[in-house]
Amino acid sequence: MQNQFKFIILIIIVAFNGLSQNIDFEKDSIMMRKMYDIALSKGKAYEDLRSLCKDVGSRLSGSAQAEMAVVWGKEKLESYNFDTVYLQDIMVPHWERGSQETGWFRVGDEKIQKVNLIALGGSIATNGLLHGELIMFETRDDLLKASREEVEGKIVFISQPMDEKMISTFNAYGGCYPIRGLGAVDAAKLGAKALVIRSLSLAEHDHPHTGSLRYEEGVNKIPAAALSTNDATLLYNKIKNSDEKVTFSLELNCKTHPDKPSHNVVAELRGTKYPNKVITIGGHLDSWDLGEGAHDDGAGIVHTMEALRILKELNYRPNYTLRVVFFMNEENGNMGGKTYAQLVHEKGEEHVAAIESDRGGFTPRGFSLDGMDEQLVLLESFSRLFEPYEVHKFVKGYGGVDIGPLKEFYPSAALIGFVPDSQRYFDFHHNANDVFENVNKRELELGAATISALLYLLDKYLYLI
């Protein structure tokens, strides 16, 4: 028998000896079946998502729609009669897309070719039409190795696609994220006058994907835009098959306004044993301004609201205070998550765990833990309970952007990311296709039930570790 396998067996035995004896498999199985039944046969998640997508729509921080979403969230939570519903004051950045997002290229003397592009979130405007020679880099690393002579005064195009060979699309996204987040700074340091990138997506279509960029103190700010994957491929092929000079033209009239007041929206079921110890669950209420923010992160909003509502419908009386938070401003600043962590710390609350849903409304696969070994063992001891629901992944990994700031004040809290199937997520992420119609009812409902079940199990068994 291989040593690695012996070790695994040992771990399982130790874990089960320590924990699984204390788990009431029969009672919890029955409770979980009830939770899934409610979600699948008389759940509210799907209609709540329809309402958020259709009655409110997209909701970028600082926009009127974001404030509408705050009112929507508060009233929706109040309608479910939780113990408390309230707002937390925060300040958020306010960037607005303009009416102009136009671009085209020309290879040598060929006729011009229009492309679908959009400004990256936070980009400065071009102040009229910006025109220049284009220089292509096939990867961000190639750009970082380039000389100022090559780049100065030009428009930089990074053609790098997401790696389609990765099984988790989030890993593929993570590998390309710096292109969008840091590319404008990289290019500006070499004297470029604008940046265009290939949209971070695995789908081939005409809808460019937005997302935030960063500028750096002391580095010239340059405008930055994303091409649709189809147009990025077209431009890439044109350049590869030609020795001619390529020029690019674009106009963006987006604008950054002063910061604005906004809110996190909060609801609670009060703990009966440990009212001052909190388990937070949540997603983010803001979205990008394209589509309807259905998967990102309307799904997380209705997942976590429904998770708490199911426990309430079953008259479950929690040990800990269970709190759902609709975080504002995850997309371009994370002021909701940062302020939340600060506020609860100042109030002297203890945070024992948090669950975030921000990976879309797809079929549940499991959970990703930013936490300690014994917390992972506890999660794994739930795996038999989750088996009938095909939830099979209990791994160390990332928790989530919104709950991440809790770590500074509560280093021993279990920060848990809900992990649904990732294959379709980057077809919709940050683009015009992220609409209600692209969310499947059952997949969404299974997510809500799965989060509700974990919340119940954590509330019941966290004391074991």
Added chain:
Amino acid sequence: MQNQFKFIILIIIVAFNGLSQNIDFEKDSIMMRKMYDIALSKGKAYEDLRSLCKDVGSRLSGSAQAEMAVVWGKEKLESYNFDTVYLQDIMVPHWERGSQETGWFRVGDEKIQKVNLIALGGSIATNGLLHGELIMFETRDDLLKASREEVEGKIVFISQPMDEKMISTFNAYGGCYPIRGLGAVDAAKLGAKALVIRSLSLAEHDHPHTGSLRYEEGVNKIPAAALSTNDATLLYNKIKNSDEKVTFSLELNCKTHPDKPSHNVVAELRGTKYPNKVITIGGHLDSWDLGEGAHDDGAGIVHTMEALRILKELNYRPNYTLRVVFFMNEENGNMGGKTYAQLVHEKGEEHVAAIESDRGGFTPRGFSLDGMDEQLVLLESFSRLFEPYEVHKFVKGYGGVDIGPLKEFYPSAALIGFVPDSQRYFDFHHNANDVFENVNKRELELGAATISALLYLLDKYLYLI
């Protein structure tokens, strides 16, 4: 430690002692990574499916399109340079939908309400407009308990929906399948003059779902149709909220023609060690006449063709003869599957295993084995290899309709069904929405790679059991 758990540990240890020592984890990991890389970055499955859906389209047995699909399949397989490509002659039933599929109901004196309905596959025509009093049964069991007095001369409506609380939608389908398959006989035995049912689907929409029915020797044949789920709900609610008599009118001019010759399409990589021992993989080439048969079962066709093509691209020299079969007539007769089993038996071939893909082109979950315990242990010993690909289900269960007839002649063959995520399948199954656009490229490609990997592992390690 619980006894059940001790037993599981024991089983794992025994299995691993017996088998896993013989598995070359490192070499197989590398091989599988190459297989997934090919499928995801230079695969043919998605474009092949586009071609089958758009260049051929729907392809019900006996139709001109089905014969076109045979030509398509043969030429496509020939283009991949397998060792042999050939046709098998079979006879298939030939039923054709007519130009008339019209229906409406009236409650008491209210105005008439048109409904979306379609004939069930194999239904007789109404011979003009058929009109009668409607009697509703909420389940098939209620119909079976009814008396002839209640039913005679009426049109029976079974309103029973699929059970949305079941996690596997195939289980929910299985629970309702007899309504469609046997309902016309049940109703006719009580003297009904027609049957209408709620479409077997978990989605609420306006597209009725077809599928085959059976008639019984000696029982009067009556016409049978399915209402869209939306219209079935409407009719149900109308009846529940009214004491008035409900009448129903429908016209169907579908027709059954004499049986026709058709073909299975076959391609092989010849075994180097055991050329006369065969592992078959396949899906079915025919489809219902609505939509494009994209998930059902275009996905299975391109999954299994791609699985063999990947091995060929990697210059893998198989031990057994690996054979892909495009079965004809799964939907309404299974003459392809039945004839195949007969033919290979007559030729004196030995069949050691078969894999069928007929559950759609969704993200892989695992495999369902119709076979023996030691075959399940072998499958489970592959689980570590599949873990990076999130393939986690290795269970006893159903193999598939097409490969099922092999069991009679080869009772010890491992019949394996490919199991993708099931949540969306019955949104598309047997209806107009089963089109190419509803198949996700990555999900399809992962399925092909997963089947290819299992085929490789079976070919390499079947000798162990």
